[in-house]
Amino acid sequence: MTVVNVAINGFGTIGKRVAEAVTRQPDMRLIGVSKTRPDYSAVVATRILGYNLYVPADKIEEFEKAGIKVAGTIEEMIEKADVIVDATPGGKGAEYKKLYVEKGKPAIFQGGEKADVADISFSTLCNYEEALGKRYIRVVSCNTTGLLRALCTLRKAFGLKWVRATIVRRAADPKEVKRGPVNAIVPDPAKLPSHHGVDVKTVVPDLDIMTAAVVVPTTLMHVHVVYAKLARSATREEVIRVFEEAPRIILVDASLGLKSTADLVELARDLGRRRYDIPELVIWRESITVNGDEIVWIQAVHQESIVVPENIDAIRAIFKLAKKAEDTIRVTDETLGLKKFL
Amino acid sequence: MTVVNVAINGFGTIGKRVAEAVTRQPDMRLIGVSKTRPDYSAVVATRILGYNLYVPADKIEEFEKAGIKVAGTIEEMIEKADVIVDATPGGKGAEYKKLYVEKGKPAIFQGGEKADVADISFSTLCNYEEALGKRYIRVVSCNTTGLLRALCTLRKAFGLKWVRATIVRRAADPKEVKRGPVNAIVPDPAKLPSHHGVDVKTVVPDLDIMTAAVVVPTTLMHVHVVYAKLARSATREEVIRVFEEAPRIILVDASLGLKSTADLVELARDLGRRRYDIPELVIWRESITVNGDEIVWIQAVHQESIVVPENIDAIRAIFKLAKKAEDTIRVTDETLGLKKFL
Incomplete structure (x- = not known):
């Protein structure tokens, strides 16, 4: 089975959830997450969850002073990845896109970016098949x-x-x-x-x-x-x-x-x-x-988590890991435990 | 090892948490919980957590109509218990005490009751040893x-x-x-x-x-x-x-x-x-x-959960399951995963 190496750029509300969701997928591997501030969330990422943490080159010292283990720079993380899920603050994704393009990597963007950041705006139940093989996908808000x-x-x-x-x-x-x-x-x-x-x-x-x-x-x-x-x-x-x-x-x-x-x-x-x-x-x-x-x-x-399944599906669409919406939905929803509410 | 049969009267904010905490104790067994309304929380208690649910005699039909399995009446639950944790709304505990006394059962009350509902007002780090062998203990708010x-x-x-x-x-x-x-x-x-x-x-x-x-x-x-x-x-x-x-x-x-x-x-x-x-x-x-x-x-x-460890300790005090505060604290805190924060 193809296993895609996924990097999460930005470890905020969406990034931290997509990171965990990636670790539950049989066809994906989380290679690391990035942060720009050495706060408790960086401690959780490294010490509790055991993720590789990548930071801006000029922040490495600050993280290490705070006792947080750094795996490398954000550029290095992007080089190691097959795909980047951009979960940086709204508008930052468009800036980061230049780096993704320069490093020759496909990427998923969030709804905080303008639609033209990507080749397609995406929602699994509507247009999964249209997104197959696209290089840049924007998961709507x-x-x-x-x-x-x-x-x-x-x-x-x-x-x-x-x-x-x-x-x-x-x-x-x-x-x-x-x-x-x-x-x-x-x-x-x-x-x-x-x-x-x-x-x-x-x-x-x-x-x-x-x-x-x-x-x-x-x-x-x-x-x-x-x-x-x-x-x-x-x-x-x-x-x-x-x-x-x-x-x-x-x-x-x-x-x-x-x-x-x-x-x-x-x-x-x-x-x-x-x-x-x-x-x-x-x-x-x-x-x-x-x-x-x-x-x-x-x-x-639920604003914090509703786009998580669609981010996972978008990764599958880029690499055609599932040819039909129903195939990615089955894996995503089973691994994330969806619809087991009451 | 002595195993104490615990009933939880009232399945609200405190009751549902103490019930789960009881199931994690090596020296306690949860025999059931009580509710007065057939809402989602009753569905969680029975269908998801597998608890025996006891309800007022005149409400059995209402629960069963809502598809919720009832194990018996609150009186029956009290008869089966060695001790009752009263987690009914503030003031109701004093009313229920008559029933606990009538059935010859010791009980723990919450801080919403007046101090004179119990033989002692209790907080583990302060007066565990004084509570040993008491019949009615009030865990403060x-x-x-x-x-x-x-x-x-x-x-x-x-x-x-x-x-x-x-x-x-x-x-x-x-x-x-x-x-x-x-x-x-x-x-x-x-x-x-x-x-x-x-x-x-x-x-x-x-x-x-x-x-x-x-x-x-x-x-x-x-x-x-x-x-x-x-x-x-x-x-x-x-x-x-x-x-x-x-x-x-x-x-x-x-x-x-x-x-x-x-x-x-x-x-x-x-x-x-x-x-x-x-x-x-x-x-x-x-x-x-x-x-x-x-x-x-x-x-x-954290108002919803801070009294949970003290409720568990209070049960141990009644039956002298731990002679010293440090002994109950060790078991309670380990089973509840306390102090593993960051």
Whole structure:
């Protein structure tokens, strides 16, 4: 079996999760991760998880002074890799791309980059086959991934005429103590559309979609309210069955006490999920309302982990390790324990 | 070896954690847990964790309708137990005590009960030996437990003349979406002292302590600022060594990026700790300030999990399963993986 050597550039919210996911894949090997600051996360990476840590050349001394073992420079990591997952802060990926190109390495970028950083914007359930053999792939952002999971599932089953969606965004990730708002609701932006619908169209260009977003003071998950018109009439039971059978989507019951994002996180904690991650799109079963060809529902997106499976699939697409979406989904979802929620 | 049969009455924040901790003890057996509502937590208890679930007699039908397997009534659970850990909501424990007495069973109560519910108010590092053979033991609340861990450690090492402490309380547990405040700082109460110092004195009666508390909008952890006068002068290095060597206390470095309760939780998640629990008292190393015999420091208390080790120790005290504090601490802390933080 081909085993691809993967390097993770950036060990933040997404990088650290993709790194762990890579170590669980039968066809991938994690050769190292990079960091620019010698903080507790670098200690976890090296001392607890045993990863090779690569840092900027001018920071080696600083890391070693902090007692953190350094395996080499970021350039050296890139040279050793077959592919780089760029999980650097938004906008930095485009700068790093020059280095990846110079070293002749393919790369995966995150949704914080502009679409033109890559050959294709990607979401497994929508366009895996189109990404096969591409050299630079951009995994769209958490909110866009959440929207696309549901929308491509419905499109395949019923066809989709239009989508109008409201994104109620979390303000910051749990550890981002300097980000706000802590006490306001912020249209983001006030001038519509929000970028989410535009971003959906980088993956599904022909979709009539409009989105608006507001930021609210919470760190746990995003919530979307989605209105859509199907290409044909459907029953509520049909829609529920389609969602239930789709990969990476789970339906939950508010009647079982799962009434909020806080309850979803509590359940993930009770289930012993590492970091309480919920890489699945979560749809509240009660919210699914179908009137002929119109449908409305409410869904929750765990911003820290939802793109992890798509990053793994994107690596397989570059090297054609799986020819069909269903083949990569099967391996990724089994190794990451997806859809084992309740 | 004697194995004690333990029942957990109440499967909320504390009950579910003590139940799991009991299953890890070599000298205890979990015979069941009780719940009054058939929610997702009941599904986790039965279907995922395989616990026997006991419910009020008039609720059996409701649980079974929800597809949740019931092992019997709460009365039946109590009859089967050698000891009950009461983790029912504050104040309910005193009502349930009648039942425990009627069935002739010893019990552990939580800090939400008044001190007179039990024969002794308890904190392992302070008064384990006094609790040996007692029939009813009250484990003091999370904030009091946090204070006592540090104070009894200092008292043993240096002696303590007085303590003045400010408790900055979390507003609600993560899933309590109906509790506030979401945007205020609330003196709790305005009339001093707060109950925490009074509660400390239920365990260490002769200590001169005054506490004041304010509630702030967060769910992660409490934070205390503690001022104390030792019975003799000490150096900062001595104090740090005493805290480092104490069980159930960990020192963390803000300089390593652990600057807030959010960072502590992020690290617990990165370490793969179940539910991101931090049963240890966390002291910021940089905050420790020593001037002769006066000392100040800042500490964090994970309200959901800090009392779990003390509940386990309290069970051992009732049955004299360990004669000395150090003997129960060794087993409890090893089985719960304490002090393996970074």
